[in-house]
Amino acid sequence: xxxxxxxxxxxxxxxxxxxxxxxxxxxxxxxxxxxxxxxxxxxxxxxxxxxxxxxxxxxxxxxxxxxxxxxxxxxxxxxxxxxxxxxxxxxxxxxxxxxxxxxxxxxxxxx
Amino acid sequence: xxxxxxxxxxxxxxxxxxxxxxxxxxxxxxxxxxxxxxxxxxxxxxxxxxxxxxxxxxxxxxxxxxxxxxxxxxxxxxxxxxxxxxxxxxxxxxxxxxxxxxxxxxxxxxxxxx
Numbered sequence: 356x357x358x359x360x361x362x363x364x365x366x367x368x369x370x371x372x373x374x375x376x377x378x379x380x381x382x383x384x385x386x387x388x389x390x391x392x393x394x395x396x397x398x399x400x401x402x403x404x405x406x407x408x409x410x411x412x413x414x415x416x417x418x419x420x421x422x423x424x425x426x427x428x429x430x431x432x433x434x435x436x437x438x439x440x441x442x443x444x445x446x447x448x449x450x451x452x453x454x455x456x457x458x459x460x461x462x463x464x465x466x
Numbered sequence: 467x468x469x470x471x472x473x474x475x476x477x478x479x480x481x482x483x484x485x486x487x488x489x490x491x492x493x494x495x496x497x498x499x500x501x502x503x504x505x506x507x508x509x510x511x512x513x514x515x516x517x518x519x520x521x522x523x524x525x526x527x528x529x530x531x532x533x534x535x536x537x538x539x540x541x542x543x544x545x546x547x548x549x550x551x552x553x554x555x556x557x558x559x560x561x562x563x564x565x566x567x568x569x570x571x572x573x574x575x576x577x578x579x580x
């Protein structure tokens with residue numbers, strides 16, 4: 356079974372810091388990788404989608420990179436804000452419609 | 467409109483009850499998904515509908531019965547559930563099947579089985 360791992364499980368930083376969240380996957384034959392944000396008790400919000408042929412995607416203060424050969428993706432958040440506090444999940448698509456989610460990184464940005 | 471709606475927001479049911487969860491999207495998406503998420507765990511895929519037909523069933527117990535009456539609506543019928551089925555049930559949709567495009571998630575239905 357494909358595995359998706361996220362490190363760290365939790366992260367607490369002061370406001371304004373740049374930070375990196377990590378996602379690793381065991382099988383490099385992915386279709387795409389997606390980063391989501393989940394607020395407590397809520398659904399998931401898609402942040403960035405990287406196709407297998409791409410190396411990175413950017414949206415505002417977020418930048419996600421993908422290195423298929425090493426089985427890794429990173430989500431870079433610049434100038435973090437308290438509103439960025441949430442759980443961040445990466446999900447890897449291996450074949451038709453089957454997403455495997457990591458267990459998430461719970462981020463707390465302190466004012 | 468990039469919204470997926472789910473009703474009800476919360477549901478409490480006994481083990482002998484029959485209830486249904488509803489999911490709706492009006493984005494013209496042709497793939498819809500049900501996920502189950504236990505507390506502090508990632509979502510787990512349950513079912514996938516492609517063009518209103520069930521394409522993936524991840525070995526889900528028969529007490530969960532999905533239904534896709536039309537391209538905008540997805541139901542999950544619940545019967546004789548167990549307390550361990552208590553979880554957040556998330557619905558999602560994407561423009562086309564095949565997973566190449568972003569999945570849009572609803573807010574979820576929080577289910578408690580007593």
